[in-house]
Structure formats: C-alpha cells, structure tokens
C-alpha cells in the first residue's frame with residue numbers, strides 16, 4: 001500500500017456520508033473496485049513484449065460511482081512496478097473495470113506531482129508531450145479505448161525521468177486515474 005491509497009480511502013469514506021449510509025454504500029465501501037479475471041488465452045492475450053514489462057491495471061467502481069461523476073477515488077491505475085530502467089519499456093494494460101479505459105504516458109516535470117494537471121471543460125487533461133498510449137482493445141497502441149475485460153499494450157523508449165500515466169477518458173483523471181513512473 002503506497003501513500004496514494006492512504007489518501008484515497010478517506011475520500012471514499014466521505015462519499016459514504018453523502019450516500020446516507022444505505023446498504024448499497026456499505027457494500028461499495030467494502031470492495032467496490034472490480035477485479036475481473038481476464039481470459040488467460042485467446043484473443044486478448046498480449047504477445048511477448050520487449051524490454052522492461054510493466055503490468056498495469058485499470059479499475060473503477062462502475063455503477064457504484066454514486067459519489068458523483070469524476071469524484072476522486074472512483075477510478076484508479078495500479079502498476080506492477082513504479083520504477084523502470086531507462087530504455088525499452090512495455091506496458092501490458094488490463095482493464096479490470098466495468099467502464100472503458102485507456103493508458104496515456106505523459107512526461108512529469110521535476111517540480112510536479114501526479115494528479116495536479118489542470119482539468120479542462122471537457123473533463124480531460126492536456127496530452128501535450130504524450131509519449132504514447134495503450135487504448136486499443138486487444139491490440140497495440142492507440143485506439144478507441146480498452147473495453148471492459150480486455151487488454152492493450154504498447155512499447156516505448158523512455159529516457160530517464162518521471163512520467164505520469166493517466167487515463168484520459170472524460171472524468172477519469174479527476175476520479176483518480178493517474179500514477180507515477182520513475183525511469184532511471
């Protein structure tokens with residue numbers, strides 16, 4: 001459990017208060033994030049990927065997002081490792097949630113932390129400087145988004161530095177879909 005999780009759960013508790021303590025809210029608090037098992041073989045298995053391979057999971061509270069669209073703590077990205085050696089890095093991205101998600105790799109300036117990008121009127125963040133993305137259901141690279149239960153993958157060359165991995169489906173960054181990767 002990293003420090004991000006510690007910050008998230010109080011937010012979930014706050015949402016509980018808003019929900020008025022209904023039985024639905026209690027059920028959500030005890031395990032609302034979906035974690036579906038993905039097909040180990042078949043159309044949605046990734047090929048063998050080069051370089052350092054990082055497994056990424058994209059999750060959400062699906063229909064339990066009663067705290068409000070984009071409420072912090074309703075969506076998340078988790079990484080098998082938050083560090084990687086500079087060079088070839090492959091991301092194997094599994095959507096374990098109920099909504100469509102994606103993974104976009106953005107540079108993170110030294111003085112910045114994840115989660116603080118300004119959110120536009122379209123409920124998305126700027127993708128300026130993007131190094132690449134995995135948003136192609138059962139395929140590599142950019143596409144229309146990763147369907148629930150599917151995977152996508154992308155291989156990038158990353159120089160030493162910090163990166164912010166985000167999902168830029170409207171409302172999802174605000175919901176908590178960002179994670180830091182340190183390359184060096």
Ligand SMILES: [Cu+2]
Pocket residue numbers: 058075100101102167168169172177
């Ligand atoms: Cu998302």
